[in-house]
Amino acid sequence: MGAEAAHNFSIAESFQDSSRPIRAGEELDLVRLEPYLRTHLPEFSGALSVKQFPSGHSNLTYSVTLGETEMVLRRPPFGSKVKSAHDMGREYHVLLKLHSAYPTPRPLLYCQDETVLGAPFYVMERVRGVILRRNLPEGMALPPATARVLSESFIDNLAGLHGLDYTALGLSDLGKPQGYLERQVKGWMERYHGSKTHDLPEVEPLSAWLREHMPAVSDATLVHNDYKFDNMVLDASDITKVKAVLDWEMCTLGDPLTDLGTALAYWIDPDDPPEMQMVRWGPTVAPGMLRRKELAHRYAEKTGRNLSHIVFYYVFAMFKVGVIIQQIYYRYFHGLTKDERFAALGQVAHTLMKVGLKASERTEL
DSSP states (O other): OHHHHHHHHHHHGGGBOOOBOOOTTOOOOHHHHHHHHHHHOTTOOSOEEEEEOOOOSSSEEEEEEETTEEEEEEEOOTTOSOGGGGOHHHHHHHHHHHTTTSSOOOEEEEEOOHHHHSSOEEEEEOOOSBOOOSSOOTTOOOOHHHHHHHHHHHHHHHHHHHTSOTTTTTOTTSOOOTTHHHHHHHHHHHHHHHTOOSOOTTHHHHHHHHHHTOOOOOOOEEEOSOOSGGGEEEETTEEEEEEEEOOOTTOEEEOHHHHHHHHHHHOOOTTSOHHHHTTOOSSTTSTTOOOHHHHHHHHHHHHOOOOTTHHHHHHHHHHHHHHHHHHHHHHHHTTSOOOGGGTTHHHHHHHHHHHHHHHTTOSOO
């Protein structure tokens, strides 16, 4: 890649993910946090400062600095109804076992004592790099050749996760693969009804279609369950390299094609209709990026898995992501969070349900 890689280095360095002042209502109790950190991480010294990473819609993520050492603290959102989706101990356990075999941040500390911050939390190392969100940062160039390699790395890295021996890693207790897909479909339907704020007419026909078209389950692997660009830290010196995958709160053992479906649901093609462009989760429309079909084909080549039921997995992923968005909107709707980013999420959830129902009429991606 030569000169092109050098070009990426000089630009990408200035776009590394950065923290900002903490949002109102999401402050941490530093009077309790500071002595806890100093007691359990005595190797780090110096003044304590805390900021917040502004993106993300689920668990809250903070930059915690002790002297010259910057760490990342994650805790559940304030006012969440879904405790099982914010299991800090589970996420810490996954990182602890996975770090030696897959690009993840190194976990440093887990605290289940809720008297410290009002909820369990964990601390991990800060992995510096570039996180790509909906649009490329202003001024960042992504040549088509680089975009293609980046999209290949994106899907190859997912295939790599699905190829890990979870038993050898000590993660065989993470879930029950048998009956996983059926439980997932049923569970996400229940979660929708538990976080309902308005009637979405697509939900019932979409639910019926999913029940009727559920395929036989494929083999079981580690499943990230939220694999997309803004959950990845890319190398600032070569943006096509994945330094770390973040947000393991929903990781489990199950059907790897549900993971692929989720990644494809987040991946919007340039010629997708306007309603889908509105829910794009990364710069996937950049010239040179693989299309959804090409991602699926490359995954099949890398893993040898049969994708004859990929439309089901894609439709289910649209439904699941729609429910996740609805759960977040529920918190805003009922005043459990004041984050104004969430005000429009009810409409986003509706859009995802409509797109999912329309996709159920297709025979291919």
